[in-house]
Amino acid sequence: MIIYKTFSFDAAHYLPHVPAGHKCGRMHGHTYSLKVFITGDPEPHSGWVMDYTDLKNGISPLIEILDHKVLNDIPGLENPTSEQLSIWLWNKIKPVFPGLSRIELNETPSSGVIYEG
Numbered sequence: 001m002i003i004y005k006t007f008s009f010d011a012a013h014y015l016p017h018v019p020a021g022h023k024c025g026r027m028h029g030h031t032y033s034l035k036v037f038i039t040g041d042p043e044p045h046s047g048w049v050m051d052y053t054d055l056k057n058g059i060s061p062l063i064e065i066l067d068h069k070v071l072n073d074i075p076g077l078e079n080p081t082s083e084q085l086s087i088w089l090w091n092k093i094k095p096v097f098p099g100l101s102r103i104e105l106n107e108t109p110s111s112g113v114i115y116e117g
């Protein structure tokens with residue numbers, strides 16, 4: 001079974017490696033949406049894979065690192081494409097939640113990445 005929780009954060013970025021004149025080379029912002037998926041079996045007594053609240057409490061410190069920040073300033077996010085940000089998130093989340101099986105990160109309502117490690 002797969003459970004998930006959705007998070008949101010606002011952040012600014014620019015993409016330093018795009019061709020000259022590309023709109024994403026200029027500083028701009030997004031309201032990112034992050035969905036974190038955990039795979040496991042429901043425990044017989046609790047009936048849940050894990051408590052959504054524990055998932056929220058574990059992920060929230062990461063959201064704090066990103067929220068209302070310039071992503072390029074954060075170590076490891078010097079080239080903050082959605083792809084690189086999803087890898088960065090995966091590497092932070094997986095040690096805390098080994099059941100992590102998927103990340104969905106939306107940069108805009110129509111653009112996003114799915115990462116499964």
Ligand SMILES: Nc1nc2c(c(=O)[nH]1)N=C([C@H](O)[C@H](O)COP(=O)(O)OP(=O)(O)OP(=O)(O)O)CN2
Pocket residue numbers: 015024028080081082083107108109110111
């Ligand atoms: N593969 C990727 N392509 C692009 C990324 C990325 O991270 N990975 N990022 C960008 C820019 O950050 C840009 O801000 C987002 O681009 P886009 O989806 O084109 O945004 P728009 O709001 O202009 O698109 P709409 O179609 O109007 O929603 C670019 N490419």
Ligand SMILES: [Zn+2]
Pocket residue numbers: 013024028029030107
């Ligand atoms: Zn962007």
